[in-house]
């Protein structure tokens with residue numbers, strides 16, 4: 150299915166367009182914001198290119214994954230991204246622009262991604278990975294009911310903002326509830 154629009158309590162998850170450049174640059178271009186992620190920080194040209202790809206992906210009937218444009222209902226513009234990989238098992242990820250950390254928006258995004266995976270797509274299981282030192286991300290996973298299943302030592306490619314060395318990675322997962 151094409152990328153749907155999802156409404157949560159404070160957030161709207163929708164598709165990207167070129168108009169989201171400034172919002173996306175605020176997190177994708179910021180070394181602190183993406184230090185525990187696998188990629189970035191990105192220069193302007195790369196962000197323009199990503200926006201084009203993400204907008205095209207949103208229109209595909211059989212995509213390999215979704216990149217949700219995360220907007221605050223109250224504020225309007227982009228403040229992050231929700232990633233949904235249709236792998237086996239499906240994998241989710243998130244980034245919120247750092248000015249908005251610690252307000253519960255990451256957990257709200259995570260819950261919206263789980264609902265989409267379980268209720269809309271009917272998937273049996275969803276996993277997520279993070280750098281073992283990424284406290285915000287693994288606390289988010291625990292907050293949304295995912296459970297830790299693995300700690301893998303020095304297997305995660307560190308971001309260039311963290312010198313690129315191999316890092317420890319946590320895996321979390323959760324299953325669809327019966328009924």
Ligand SMILES: CC(C)(COP(=O)(O)OP(=O)(O)OC[C@H]1O[C@@H](n2cnc3c(N)ncnc32)[C@H](O)[C@@H]1OP(=O)(O)O)[C@@H](O)C(=O)NCCC(=O)NCCS
Nearest residue numbers: 185243244245250251252253254255256279284285286288
């Ligand atoms: C991970 C992330 C999305 C969390 O977003 P958020 O909006 O701060 O999430 P929440 O406000 O729902 O907080 C989730 C929990 O983590 C805690 N937390 C958030 N950031 C934290 C930090 N930097 N250090 C310690 N705890 C943190 C919150 O206090 C909360 O726990 P609590 O309910 O017990 O207080 C955000 O920190 C982020 O975008 N990080 C950069 C991108 C990234 O690393 N993504 C993950 C890649 S795997």
